[in-house]
Every structure is written in structure tokens, then in C-alpha cells.
Amino acid sequence: MNEEEKKSQQEMDEIDAMDAVHEEETGDLPESRDEEMERLRASSESAEKRVLMAQAEAENFRKRMRRDFEDQLRFASVPLVNDLLQVRDNLHRAIEAADSSSDSAGLREGVAIVAKQLDDTLVKYSVREIPAQGEQFDPNFHEAISQIPSDEHAAGTIAHVAVSGFQMHDRVIRASQVIVSTGPAN
Structure with a gap:
């Protein structure tokens, strides 16, 4: 065998191996045209779904990045x-x-x-003071530094504001430092 015949034989062997792999994937019998068309349609639909999902994911990512950027500007x-x-x-x-x-x-x-x-x-x-004096204690806006009994204030109510708290837009910048009433002294 000369070089060309060896190459030709190798190519034929590779084609036979690929056909064998294709037959293993699709079963022992070769596909009919209708089966092959259905398989190709299903593959095409699957690829379309993946493309649509990737596009939706990219759009969601852009929206999330835009929101994050706007928040950074607002709170810079x-x-x-x-x-x-x-x-x-x-x-x-x-x-x-x-x-x-x-x-x-x-x-x-x-x-x-x-x-x-x-x-x-x-x-x-857009910086405003957080109301505290006489309000119900809320750990989202207030930081309790002490508790005292008080006849004037019910339990859980802020009796004294040591340091005023502030918000910028909807975010707490500094919580109010408060003294919370424990209710009337016994």
C-alpha cells in the first residue's frame, strides 16, 4: 500500500467509526427521514429556548446593574x-x-x-431626621443605649433621645440613640 491508499483507508475507517457512533446514539437502526426531521426540530426548539433564556438573563443583569449604579449615585x-x-x-x-x-x-x-x-x-x-421622642422603639431606626422606668411613657416607648438619627431617601444613615422606657416604676 502506498501513502495515498493508507490515507484513503484511514479516512474510510474514520467515517465508519463516526457512522457507528451515530448508530449507537440513535439506536441500532438508522433514522428515517421523518425521525431525523423530528429530532432536528426538537434540537432547534431546544436551542431557541436556550437563546431566549440567555437573552432574558442578560436583560435582567442589565436592569440589576442599572439599579445598582443608580443606588451608588443616590448614596454617594x-x-x-x-x-x-x-x-x-x-x-x-x-x-x-x-x-x-x-x-x-x-x-x-x-x-x-x-x-x-x-x-x-x-x-x-433628602436627609431627614428620624422621629424618635415618644415613638415606639423600632430597632430598624433606633439604637437603645439604656432603659429607664417612666410614669410618663409606656413600656417600649422612647423616653429620651440622646443623639438624633437620620435617613437619606429610604436608607438609615445614622440610627437614633435613645433611652427606652420600661413602663411605670413598681
Whole structure:
């Protein structure tokens, strides 16, 4: 046998092996045209379903990425707002200190104006105070730092707000630090 005959024989052997594999996959008998058409239709429908599922998955991924991006933009200023809230707290402490002193009316008025301006700016950027005083304790918005008996407040009600809490849009930026009533003293 020369080289060409060997190649030709190898090709024939490969074709026979492929036919044998195809017969094993489809059964011992070769498929009729109708059976082959049905198999091809089923394969085509299956491929179509997979394509549609992949397209739906890609669309869901795009929507999820868009929502995540929008949330990142909406809440990008949270660190800045946290720092501003500390300034606000100090301004309010200065107002309280000015209230206790009798000769600092001008100081108190000036600090009150600055504090009001800061509060207005925070509201402009969708930052609002979480109501707490006299409200029912909610761990989603309030952080209990202590409990005290109180004749004025029912059990589970906030008796005193130590540090005001704030939300930006619907997200809590800082929980209110509160003292919760345990009810009337026995």
C-alpha cells in the first residue's frame, strides 16, 4: 500500500467509526427521514429556548446593574452627610449651652441661624431626621443605649433621645440613640 491508499483507508475507517457512533446514539437502526426531521426540530426548539433564556438573563443583569449604579449615585454622599451630622450635633450643643448662660443671647441667635441653615441644606439633599421622642422603639431606626422606668411613657416607648438619627431617601444613615422606657416604676 502506498501513502495515498493508507490515507484513503484511514479516512474510510474514520467515517465508519463516526457512522457507528451515530448508530449507537440513535439506536441500532438508522433514522428515517421523518425521525431525523423530528429530532432536528426538537434540537432547534431546544436551542431557541436556550437563546431566549440567555437573552432574558442578560436583560435582567442589565436592569440589576442599572439599579445598582443608580443606588451608588443616590448614596454617594453618605460619608459627607455623616460628617455634616456631627457638625449639626455640635451646633445644637452650642445652642443648649447658650441657653444655660444668661448673657449670650446674640451667640445663641447666631448659632441657631447657622443650625437652621444646615438643617435646610440637609433637607434639600433628602436627609431627614428620624422621629424618635415618644415613638415606639423600632430597632430598624433606633439604637437603645439604656432603659429607664417612666410614669410618663409606656413600656417600649422612647423616653429620651440622646443623639438624633437620620435617613437619606429610604436608607438609615445614622440610627437614633435613645433611652427606652420600661413602663411605670413598681
